[in-house]
Every structure is written in C-alpha cells, then in structure tokens.
Amino acid sequence: MTLENYEQFARQRLDHNRQRLALKEQQEQRLTVTHNGGQFKVDTNLIAYLKSEPDSHLYLQDDYGNPIHVNREELWSLARARYKEVMNDWHNQHEELRKVRRVEQL
Numbered sequence: 120m121t122l123e124n125y126e127q128f129a130r131q132r133l134d135h136n137r138q139r140l141a142l143k144e145q146q147e148q149r150l151t152v153t154h155n156g157g158q159f160k161v162d163t164n165l166i167a168y169l170k171s172e173p174d175s176h177l178y179l180q181d182d183y184g185n186p187i188h189v190n191r192e193e194l195w196s197l198a199r200a201r202y203k204e205v206m207n208d209w210h211n212q213h214e215e216l217r218k219v220r221r222v223e224q225l
Contacts, residue, residue: 138216146209152197154189157181161198161205169195 150161158181159165169191178186179194 135216139213142209142212142216146205146212149205149208150201151182152194152201154194154197155187157185157187157189158183159194159198161202163202166195166198166202169198 152159152161157179159179160182172191175191177189177191179189181187
C-alpha cells in the first residue's frame with residue numbers, strides 16, 4: 120500500500136467514524152418521552168423497571184430531577200414504542216453507512 124493510498128484509506132475511515140458517531144448522537148437524542156409534564160430518557164433499564172413494577176401509579180425522577188407521578192402502564196407503552204422506533208431507524212441508517220463503506224473499499 121502506497122502512502123497516498125494509506126492516507127486516502129485513513130481519511131475514509133475517519134469520515135466513516137464521524138458519520139457513525141453523529142448518527143449515534145442523533146438517535147440518542149430521540150430516546151426521550153414526555154409523560155405528565157416530565158421528560159424521561161428511554162433505555163432498557165427504564166423499560167425493565169416499568170415492566171417489573173407491580174404498582175400501577177408511582178413517582179419517578181425525570182431527566183431534570185423532578186419527581187413525577189406516572190401511570191406505569193402508559194409510560195411503559197410510550198417508552199417501549201419509542202425505543203423500538205428509534206432502534207429500528209438507527210439500525211437501518213447504520214446498515215446504509217456500512218454499505219457505503221463497503222463500496223468505497225472496492
């Protein structure tokens with residue numbers, strides 16, 4: 120591999136990594152839901168907690184540190200739907216990035 124080819128490969132790799140990180144940040148920002156005046160970051164821990172909690176009404180701390188009265192079933196449904204939507208979009212966009220990278224390497 121010549122120096123010029125190596126530099127081109129390094130630039131493409133760096134560009135791919137930047138695109139991948141930008142995509143990750145973009146999708147992570149979408150992983151929030153609002154419920155009863157509070158904003159909650161959706162992750163697997165929140166979904167699991169809401170699913171396992173036996174009480175139908177409880178108080179959770181939102182992203183801003185406020186205690187919010189939530190309906191467990193409603194928040195669980197919202198969080199689960201948002202998580203699936205974002206993860207599906209993220210996966211599809213990530214696969215597109217991988218395809219572009221493979222074509223550039225040919």
